[in-house]
Amino acid sequence: MKRFVFKNQAIKTKLVLIIMSTSFIAVIAALITYISFDMAGIKNDLKKNALLNAELVGQYSVAPLLFGYSDEARDILSKLYSIPDIQDACLYSALSSEIIASYQKTPDKSFVFPSLQNESIIFSKGYLHIYHVITFKEKYCGAIYLKISAIALKDRFQKNLLVSGIIIFLLFLIVYFISSRLQKLISVPILKLAEVSENLSISQDFSNRLYYSGNDEIGILYQQFDNLMFQISQRQIERDIAEAKLNTTNEQLHIELTERKQREEELKQSEGTIRSLFAAAPVGIGILKDRKQTSINSYWCKILGYTEENLLGKSTRMLYENDNEWNRIGEVLYTDLKGKGISSVESRMIRSDGTLIYVILTIAPIQQDNPSSGYLGIIHDITGRKKAEEALRISEERYRFLFEQNPVPMLIYDRNTFKLLAINEVFINHYGYSSDELLSMSLPDLYPPEEKERIVELAKTLQSRAYVGEWHHIRKDGSVITIIVTSNDLEYMGRECRIAVIIDITDRKKAEEEIQKLNQTLEYNVAERTAQLVSINKELESFSYSISHDLRAPLRAIFGFSQILSRRHRESLNEEGRQYMDYIVEASVRMEQLINDLLNYSRLGRKSLDMRPLSLNKIIDTVYADFKQRLEEIQARFAVDNDLPVISGDESLLRQIFTNLIENAITYRRNDVPLEIGIHSETVSEGYLLKIVDNGIGIPREYWEKIFKIFQRLHSEEAYPGTGIGLATVKKAVSLLNGTVWVDSVVGQGSTFIISLPPNKNQNGKPS
Amino acid sequence: MENPAKILLVEDNQMDIILTLDAFREAKLKNEIKVVRNGQEALDYLLGRNKFNDRTIYPMPNLILLDLKMPGIDGFEVLRQIKSTEVLKRIPVIILTSSKEEGDRTLSYDIGANSYLLKPVSFDGFTDVVKKIDDYWFTLNINAPGV
Numbered sequence: 042m043k044r045f046v047f048k049n050q051a052i053k054t055k056l057v058l059i060i061m062s063t064s065f066i067a068v069i070a071a072l073i074t075y076i077s078f079d080m081a082g083i084k085n086d087l088k089k090n091a092l093l094n095a096e097l098v099g100q101y102s103v104a105p106l107l108f109g110y111s112d113e114a115r116d117i118l119s120k121l122y123s124i125p126d127i128q129d130a131c132l133y134s135a136l137s138s139e140i141i142a143s144y145q146k147t148p149d150k151s152f153v154f155p156s157l158q159n160e161s162i163i164f165s166k167g168y169l170h171i172y173h174v175i176t177f178k179e180k181y182c183g184a185i186y187l188k189i190s191a192i193a194l195k196d197r198f199q200k201n202l203l204v205s206g207i208i209i210f211l212l213f214l215i216v217y218f219i220s221s222r223l224q225k226l227i228s229v230p231i232l233k234l235a236e237v238s239e240n241l242s243i244s245q246d247f248s249n250r251l252y253y254s255g256n257d258e259i260g261i262l263y264q265q266f267d268n269l270m271f272q273i274s275q276r277q278i279e280r281d282i283a284e285a286k287l288n289t290t291n292e293q294l295h296i297e298l299t300e301r302k303q304r305e306e307e308l309k310q311s312e313g314t315i316r317s318l319f320a321a322a323p324v325g326i327g328i329l330k331d332r333k334q335t336s337i338n339s340y341w342c343k344i345l346g347y348t349e350e351n352l353l354g355k356s357t358r359m360l361y362e363n364d365n366e367w368n369r370i371g372e373v374l375y376t377d378l379k380g381k382g383i384s385s386v387e388s389r390m391i392r393s394d395g396t397l398i399y400v401i402l403t404i405a406p407i408q409q410d411n412p413s414s415g416y417l418g419i420i421h422d423i424t425g426r427k428k429a430e431e432a433l434r435i436s437e438e439r440y441r442f443l444f445e446q447n448p449v450p451m452l453i454y455d456r457n458t459f460k461l462l463a464i465n466e467v468f469i470n471h472y473g474y475s476s477d478e479l480l481s482m483s484l485p486d487l488y489p490p491e492e493k494e495r496i497v498e499l500a501k502t503l504q505s506r507a508y509v510g511e512w513h514h515i516r517k518d519g520s521v522i523t524i525i526v527t528s529n530d531l532e533y534m535g536r537e538c539r540i541a542v543i544i545d546i547t548d549r550k551k552a553e554e555e556i557q558k559l560n561q562t563l564e565y566n567v568a569e570r571t572a573q574l575v576s577i578n579k580e581l582e583s584f585s586y587s588i589s590h591d592l593r594a595p596l597r598a599i600f601g602f603s604q605i606l607s608r609r610h611r612e613s614l615n616e617e618g619r620q621y622m623d624y625i626v627e628a629s630v631r632m633e634q635l636i637n638d639l640l641n642y643s644r645l646g647r648k649s650l651d652m653r654p655l656s657l658n659k660i661i662d663t664v665y666a667d668f669k670q671r672l673e674e675i676q677a678r679f680a681v682d683n684d685l686p687v688i689s690g691d692e693s694l695l696r697q698i699f700t701n702l703i704e705n706a707i708t709y710r711r712n713d714v715p716l717e718i719g720i721h722s723e724t725v726s727e728g729y730l731l732k733i734v735d736n737g738i739g740i741p742r743e744y745w746e747k748i749f750k751i752f753q754r755l756h757s758e759e760a761y762p763g764t765g766i767g768l769a770t771v772k773k774a775v776s777l778l779n780g781t782v783w784v785d786s787v788v789g790q791g792s793t794f795i796i797s798l799p800p801n802k803n804q805n806g807k808p809s
Numbered sequence: 810m811e812n813p814a815k816i817l818l819v820e821d822n823q824m825d826i827i828l829t830l831d832a833f834r835e836a837k838l839k840n841e842i843k844v845v846r847n848g849q850e851a852l853d854y855l856l857g858r859n860k861f862n863d864r865t866i867y868p869m870p871n872l873i874l875l876d877l878k879m880p881g882i883d884g885f886e887v888l889r890q891i892k893s894t895e896v897l898k899r900i901p902v903i904i905l906t907s908s909k910e911e912g913d914r915t916l917s918y919d920i921g922a923n924s925y926l927l928k929p930v931s932f933d934g935f936t937d938v939v940k941k942i943d944d945y946w947f948t949l950n951i952n953a954p955g956v
Contacts, residue, residue: 600931
């Protein structure tokens, strides 16, 4: 909330406030005076009235007081109920000053009547207390006390306040209305003056005039203000004229100044350009007077290998090989100059380190019509260019030699017209055309008709890349040759060309074709032979299978009946007969073993393979179960690594392999030591190695391969029983699993059978 | 079992017949064993045809022992016919052969053989096999009703 500050208020508000506050003070004073007088009168009336009542009751009570009749006195006091303002009353006896009778309008036991006091009227706490002495015939008879409610006084005061409030409010409205009208008489002209002066300070226009009809102080103020404004406007006009003059002068001055600055800037810039050109130009620039170097740039020094101090003021003679050259240059340059105003010449100069450089010298007089002002000299080092030209010449010579003397045919043709532009000596000899014939031919002319179109299509696409391809060419005698051509871009005699190297591979092609033919025949022959062999093998296998199979029936008869005979009719035979019968039974057992082994062996070849991932440990566990009893009987130790791999294989083949190898180890064990069989594995890059190790009798080295062949036995049937088929079966089963098996052994110490199996590549492999 | 189970032996080899029968005798088994010598006879017997039309002499067997390799109608054909004939198909058929061939085994089971046994080479082996047949098929195994 903004604080109300009087001096900041509008003049209108100030006037209204002054008028209203003045009126308000007057009214309040009048009302306070009125209410004071009124209340004093009322109070006086109340006192008089109370005293009258006290006197009246007192006179009635004289007799009871005198005679001490308190009952009579109480009767009299009880009459007081007809005056409603009297609250309490009591009578005091003259003799004892004691209360002899009392009255209460509303009985209140807690109220204690005061003790007798002197004649008095007291206002206290909204009540009027009266102590009045009762006399009869000027004789003191006692006293009376009355407590009268002063409520009438309070009511009257409240009424007065209400009326005053209403009067003040009404007056306030009227005063506000009047004052807000009256204030305009003063405030309007003052406000207008304020407004005009404010406008002036904004518009700065003092030509407006003010008019006021009154002749009071405001009128005088207006008059003075108007005069002031008139004078200001006069001064303003004068000032404007002077200012305009000043501006014009200023502008002219400014234009002159700008032009001068611009000229100075241009001059500075041009000088700067020349200076930087002089300093930074990648050519040697110097100013020469009488062929002495009076000023040189850093490139001049750089080209010649000197510092600036070494050269300044020195004659240019020091830069040349000898006097003759210096003189020649001087003559050529300065004579030439007379006609053209600028001249140049090529020469050689010596650097500070003695090396020669090739240069182009150029001079021009600094002031055309005044040769004594000196010459501007320029040295342009062209040594690099000279060297490059030389290198190019040597390189070109070398390439020309390479081209001309190359032992293989080479040609250059125009990439756009396909015209042959150059051919080497060998080309001419190889193709049989003369040089002139070739130079009138274009590229496709060399190709057989069926390749012409293709070579043109290809040649159009060859650009910015090397190409190697096999094509055919026709020689002059019409013979076709097969070639390998290598080509690449070459700029030759200012034209876009391709250079091609040609290798005749006709002979090689022929040789290759022959080899290929031979190979095909060979492959066919091998395939045919393999098929034949496979078929023969099959036949053999099925033959041996049916033989073994059909052998079983008669064997069963021999075996079965000999067993019956040897059991039931043993007693009817003599010793010899019994002996022979036992031989028959024994032979039958071996025969059965032989047939079984043969059947197993031949069955392998006709078996369909069921390749799947198999745990070798599980397979060996099952195989071991079959041997467990026998191994325990001979107190053999059987140790298998428990981390044998899981391989892809056929379960029955793997079982066959391990069964046969364990059977083998048992058969060929040593009698003096308990048998030990160990099975271990190794993972190698080619797959797995499985090792079946025993401590048996061992195998001499010369039999290491033989033992895997069918019916190959090292020992007599009596010494070591066996059919000579077991290891052949192992070898066959391993090869069906795409593996190999071999043996490593020390006679008298034991053997290790090693099986190498491929890694688990084709888990769903079918037999090949 | 009041009536010992009846067996039909289908076998063309005389010596194998004798060995089989002798093995039953050796094992002290009282089964009534009827023998037929080829596939044709086997089917005739089972269907009660021709000379086998008297069931009192040629009773329906409780088990058939069947050789595979026989001249004319071979064991596979006999098995196929048995298993496709309503009144015969629930009789257990045991293949008794000397062939361990994969193909033979697969085909036999495919067309419904109940068991596949290898003919032993020794007499002791035979005796052992017939004992086990009796043990399993007539003591332990429970046949289909009516067999």
